[in-house]
Amino acid sequence: YSKNDLSLAGLIFLFLNLFNLIPFSPFDGGRLIETIFFNKKEFLQIFFLAISSIGVAIIAILTESYILLIFPFLLIFQVLNLFKFSKIRSALEAKEVTFNKPFQALTDREYWLIRDQVISNFDSFKEIKVGNYEISKNENQIIDMVKLILTDRIILDLTWIGKFIIVSIWCFFFLLPLGTFTYLYSNQVAKEEQVIEQCMRFNSAKASLNP
Secondary structure, three states: OOHHHHHHHHHHHHHHHHHHOOOOOOOHHHHHHHHHHOOOOHHHHHHHHHHHHHHHHHHHHHOOOHHHHHHHHHHHHHHHHHHHHHHHHHHHHHOOOOOOOOHHHOOHHHHHHHHHHHHHHOHHHOOOOOOOOOOOOOHHHHHHHHHHHHOOOOOOOOOHHHHHHHHHHHHHHHHHHHHHHHHHHHHHHHHHHHHHHHHHHHHHHHHHHOO
């Protein structure tokens, strides 16, 4: 492999690492920020995902990497599902149904009431009647949705010092490849400009020798 090939490979790996640390979901940098600062309340998580979808869309347009527009669409679907889950949990709280427990600990009444809310909020189960307490052919899919409703939110009880340390580490590993990538890319552009300038001088000198 030539030196230029190795330099190009290094630039690609640096760019991928930098891109993965962007503070927008669904990238690792965004998931880190979301877990630390926006995971305590559903409305905060929805807000962060909405900001992430806008941010990723802007990056995709500015860099003309239009394939990245897939991510905002996926985030929009995630936000819509979070809205539905929030609506379902609010309805269950109004009916005094306990849902912060494992699936195996649900009583029959709790399961059927949660099941009714899932059916009424997701169009994929619209053929099933609410209040019809019989096993459906789609029961396994319904059970999976019920388990998502029951999933406890993981809350990291970090102090501000702990959050500061984690964010500082993230900043270091984000800014280091950013600076390195910028430096290497600038050098690469400068070398290409030198080569172009030399070629232009050669062509100019050659033209002056030929009457």
